[in-house]
Amino acid sequence: xxxxxxxxxxxxxxxxxxxxxxxxxxxxxxxxxxxxxxxxxxxxxxxxxxxxxxxxxxxxxxxxxxxxxxxxxxxxxxxxxxxxxxxxxxxxxxxxxxxxxxxxxxxxxxxxxxxxxxxxxxxxxxxxxxxxxxxxxxxxxxxxxxxxxxxx
Amino acid sequence: xxxxxxxxxxxxxxxxxxxxxxxxxxxxxxxxxxxxxxxxxxxxxxxxxxxxxxxxxxxxxxxxxxxxxxxxxxxxxxxxxxxxxxxxxxxxxxxxxxxxxxxxxxxxxxxxxxxxxxxxxxxxxxxxxxxxxxxxxxxxxxxx
Numbered sequence: 001x002x003x004x005x006x007x008x009x010x011x012x013x014x015x016x017x018x019x020x021x022x023x024x025x026x027x028x029x030x031x032x033x034x035x036x037x038x039x040x041x042x043x044x045x046x047x048x049x050x051x052x053x054x055x056x057x058x059x060x061x062x063x064x065x066x067x068x069x070x071x072x073x074x075x076x077x078x079x080x081x082x083x084x085x086x087x088x089x090x091x092x093x094x095x096x097x098x099x100x101x102x103x104x105x106x107x108x109x110x111x112x113x114x115x116x117x118x119x120x121x122x123x124x125x126x127x128x129x130x131x132x133x134x135x136x137x138x139x140x141x142x143x144x145x146x147x148x149x150x151x152x
Numbered sequence: 153x154x155x156x157x158x159x160x161x162x163x164x165x166x167x168x169x170x171x172x173x174x175x176x177x178x179x180x181x182x183x184x185x186x187x188x189x190x191x192x193x194x195x196x197x198x199x200x201x202x203x204x205x206x207x208x209x210x211x212x213x214x215x216x217x218x219x220x221x222x223x224x225x226x227x228x229x230x231x232x233x234x235x236x237x238x239x240x241x242x243x244x245x246x247x248x249x250x251x252x253x254x255x256x257x258x259x260x261x262x263x264x265x266x267x268x269x270x271x272x273x274x275x276x277x278x279x280x281x282x283x284x285x286x287x288x289x290x291x292x293x294x295x296x
Contacts, residue, residue, distance in 0.1 A: 010249050011284040061253075064169075065180050066245035071281065072182055 010068040013056040018087035021048035022103040052137040059128030077123045081115040105138040109146045155211045156199040159221045161230035164191035165246040195276040202268035212268035224258045248277045252285035
């Protein structure tokens with residue numbers, strides 16, 4: 001017997017892009033240790049990436065609209081919380097969270113997820129949809145994913 | 153183990169509900185509500201879950217899966233106006249979510265018994281927007 005038949009499981013994923021620079025340099029390590037650990041990502045003036053962010057939300061469809069997520073509302077939330085503050089920026093200097101944390105893409109994924117999660121209910125006040133996860137491609141070969149459950 | 157086969161079709165659709173005004177339809181669906189419709193190159197990934205057969209080493213022969221997808225999805229959907237030519241979209245709005253569910257329903261009879269069972273249907277409306285559907289189950293983000 002399958003559980004609750006009235007709720008269908010949809011996951012809606014939207015893909016966004018922004019370009020930003022960063023430098024990996026931990027205040028807890030010596031300059032030599034930073035160079036050894038981060039390699040070229042520790043070069044003093046930083047470097048940039050075309051980041052691709054996928055935001056996934058899940059829930060049942062609203063029977064009147066046939067949609068599980070109001071895409072325009074999600075786009076506005078991501079634009080305000082992520083694209084506007086991060087695009088064409090230096091993550092180390094322009095994003096407060098990275099003035100003390102190293103802007104690795106792990107930390108970036110967590111920061112984006114935290115920003116979306118903290119504002120989620122103002123945009124989606126109902127029971128659904130839930131923010132499920134954030135996935136970032138730093139490059140086409142380096143990909144990081146965090147679920148909203150992992151984030152406070 | 154999960155195996156996935158990809159298919160593509162091109163179709164037009166319009167997202168609007170007849171009982172709503174033009175203004176309300178645009179508020180809910182954005183430009184997708186433009187009355188004459190518009191089209192997409194849809195990409196669909198169909199995933200099956202099962203164990204490899206001890207003799208063949210396959211979950212399901214992909215030739216067989218390809219044939220099922222062609223007959224159940226590509227033939228009815230490709231180069232059609234979904235609202236006018238592909239039920240249930242004469243009475244259901246062809247959102248990406250509803251398309252994913254309809255494809256699931258079309259495939260399930262062929263893939264509900266035997267070693268390989270339908271696990272997920274992913275529909276890309278564009279490279280920037282896609283929907284995964286997992287069947288008539290409660291939405292549990294932690295279950296894969």
